[in-house]
Amino acid sequence: MSTAVAGQRENRTPSFWQSTNGKKAVMAVTGAILFLFVVGHLAGNLQVFEGPAKINAYGHFLRTIGEILWAIRIILIVCVVLHIVATVQLALLNWKTRPVGYSRKKAINSSYADRTMYWSGPIVLAFVIFHLLQFTAGYIHPESQFIDGDIYHNIVAGFSVWWVSAWYIFSLLLLGFHMRHGLWSMFQSLGLNHPRHTPVLKQAALWITIVIVAGYISIPIGVLAGWVR
Amino acid sequence: MKVKLTIWRQKNPDSKGQFITYPVDVVNGEMSMLECLDVLNETLMGRGEEPVAFEHDCREGICGSCGFMINGIAHGPLPATTVCQLTMRHFKDGDELVLEPWRSRSFPLVKDLVVDRRSFDRIIQAGGYVSVSTGNAPDGNAIPVGKEIADRAMDAAACIGCGACVAACPNGSAALFTGAKIAHLGILPQGKPEQDRRAVRMVAQMNVEGFGSCTNIGECTGVCPKEIPLEEIARMNRDYLLGAWRERGNVVTAIAPVTDWNFGEK
Ligand code: SF4
Ligand code: FES
Numbered sequence: 001m002s003t004a005v006a007g008q009r010e011n012r013t014p015s016f017w018q019s020t021n022g023k024k025a026v027m028a029v030t031g032a033i034l035f036l037f038v039v040g041h042l043a044g045n046l047q048v049f050e051g052p053a054k055i056n057a058y059g060h061f062l063r064t065i066g067e068i069l070w071a072i073r074i075i076l077i078v079c080v081v082l083h084i085v086a087t088v089q090l091a092l093l094n095w096k097t098r099p100v101g102y103s104r105k106k107a108i109n110s111s112y113a114d115r116t117m118y119w120s121g122p123i124v125l126a127f128v129i130f131h132l133l134q135f136t137a138g139y140i141h142p143e144s145q146f147i148d149g150d151i152y153h154n155i156v157a158g159f160s161v162w163w164v165s166a167w168y169i170f171s172l173l174l175l176g177f178h179m180r181h182g183l184w185s186m187f188q189s190l191g192l193n194h195p196r197h198t199p200v201l202k203q204a205a206l207w208i209t210i211v212i213v214a215g216y217i218s219i220p221i222g223v224l225a226g227w228v229r
Numbered sequence: 230m231k232v233k234l235t236i237w238r239q240k241n242p243d244s245k246g247q248f249i250t251y252p253v254d255v256v257n258g259e260m261s262m263l264e265c266l267d268v269l270n271e272t273l274m275g276r277g278e279e280p281v282a283f284e285h286d287c288r289e290g291i292c293g294s295c296g297f298m299i300n301g302i303a304h305g306p307l308p309a310t311t312v313c314q315l316t317m318r319h320f321k322d323g324d325e326l327v328l329e330p331w332r333s334r335s336f337p338l339v340k341d342l343v344v345d346r347r348s349f350d351r352i353i354q355a356g357g358y359v360s361v362s363t364g365n366a367p368d369g370n371a372i373p374v375g376k377e378i379a380d381r382a383m384d385a386a387a388c389i390g391c392g393a394c395v396a397a398c399p400n401g402s403a404a405l406f407t408g409a410k411i412a413h414l415g416i417l418p419q420g421k422p423e424q425d426r427r428a429v430r431m432v433a434q435m436n437v438e439g440f441g442s443c444t445n446i447g448e449c450t451g452v453c454p455k456e457i458p459l460e461e462i463a464r465m466n467r468d469y470l471l472g473a474w475r476e477r478g479n480v481v482t483a484i485a486p487v488t489d490w491n492f493g494e495k
Contacts, residue, residue, distance in 0.1 A: 012437075012483070013433040013436075013437065013481045013482065013483045014433060014436045014437070016473050018436070019432055019433065019436050019469075019473075020402070020435075020436055020440075020441070020442035020443065021432055021442075021443075021465070021466055021469045021470075022469075022473065023442065024442060024443065024466070025466065025470055090400075090441075090442040093441055093442060094399070094400035094401065094402075094441035094442060094444075096334065096439075097333060097334055097335070097400060097401025097402075097439065097440060097441040098332050098333055098334065098401050099334050100332050100338075101332065102298065102301060102329060102332055103248065103327060103329060104300060104301035104327060104329075105298075105301045106300070106301040106302050107399075107448060108302060108397075108448065108451045108452065109446075109447045109448050109450065109451025109452075110446035110447050110448050110451075111446075114444070114445070114446035114447070115399070115446060117444065181445075181446075184445075185444075185445040187463075188445045188459065188462065188463045188466070189443075189445065189466055190466060190467070190470065191463050191464065191465075191466035191467025191468070191469075191470055192463060192467070193459065193460045193462075193463030193464070194460075195458070195460060198460070
């Protein structure tokens with residue numbers, strides 16, 4: 001058996017976007033921007049605990065800054081689209097890399113959050129769409145009434161429906177899983193890894209995620225428990 | 230001690246493979262997994278049957294020839310150990326061990342447990358080298374290298390190119406291997422002049438070979454017999470990002486993957 005088959009030079013090489021590494025870098029940057037949104041959105045909405053006047057004024061303020069709000073929305077939409085397109089293309093590639101599967105395969109070194117990104121992502125997307133239709137556009141408001149501009153009322157009325165709250169909490173937990181992996185993974189994809197700092201970063205990713213998810217979940221829980229009404 | 234070996238048998242790349250179970254009497258627990266296969270092959274040849282094909286060379290964990298899945302884990306259950314260094318005393322009497330070749334479209338199967346890993350060679354060919362002028366051998370101490378840098382480069386250079394990382398990766402990614410190979414040269418002063426080109430070309434070749442994308446989950450480093458850390462993948466990403474920018478004007482070529490074999494007259 002001889003291995004003497006000379007390789008020919010071939011010119012087609014992947015561009016930055018076509019390369020797996022380039023796509024991951026795009027996912028990291030867009031993911032980071034979306035994370036900033038998640039933090040900002042939480043900070044804004046926790047004002048619900050300060051009463052109707054405060055949060056309604058905040059909502060009103062967002063609507064008055066018109067162009068800036070739309071600029072932010074467009075950036076976020078572009079990020080979501082790029083993030084998803086890159087993921088889908090990479091997933092399609094990855095599913096092709098093992099045409100003959102293993103009869104058995106053990107995962108020995110990855111966490112649950114690491115391995116469920118393909119699941120947590122799409123479910124969170126479905127949630128975000130539902131969430132926008134419910135609270136931003138007001139198209140869907142199951143078993144409750146939507147009053148444009150009265151954010152406080154919409155939150156209380158919306159979350160008073162138990163299954164809306166349950167779906168919200170479930171989706172936020174998945175977002176937590178997604179961020180738990182993504183928050184340190186983005187550094188790795190951009191080439192920032194350090195033997196001493198990365199373990200700290202992974203711990204930080206866990207705690208930041210816990211704080212954020214707890215913050216979001218406190219809102220429906222607050223409504224259901226009657227603290228916010 | 231007796232074990233049952235359930236081994237993937239496949240005559241050639243085109244035929245259909247299947248698992249066949251062989252009982253093996255392990256006379257000595259200090260025998261390695263490969264020696265166990267040697268014993269089995271002696272028996273098979275004695276019976277006039279085709280021996281199990283598997284790759285091996287050094288049998289001391291440094292060449293990277295050996296490797297297959299044992300019960301779903303690349304190189305078996307012992308961390309930081311190649312199958313040639315894995316002794317049978319780590320298994321129990323009566324254990325059933327399922328031996329399966331690396332599965333990846335970039336590692337086409339040749340026979341039984343042997344796969345074609347020339348895709349790795351082509352990644353090296355694309356940029357895994359440093360260019361040196363011919364002439365007298367350079368003086369050993371002409372370029373001072375700090376101990377920390379030397380250690381880091383040595384750790385990355387420990388990669389033996391076995392392919393377990395690809396085999397264990399749910400995405401079939403060769404990021405750990407390519408990362409280690411880019412890193413161990415890029416860290417050293419001798420490798421700096423070609424750092425950008427190296428990263429861009431090796432990453433391009435890795436992509437042309439059809440390996441998957443890294444999702445930073447770490448299955449690779451878990452099975453790696455040399456415990457190459459995920460840090461080397463980050464190193465590759467960094468070198469690639471910078472290199473892709475600085476080399477943006479240059480044409481990058483890749484070597485066409487060749488996966489056919491010349492079997493001679495037989
Ligand atoms: S990185 Fe580890 S598992 Fe991958 S080829 Fe090198 S030695 Fe083998
Ligand atoms: S035979 Fe050389 S590493 Fe196992």
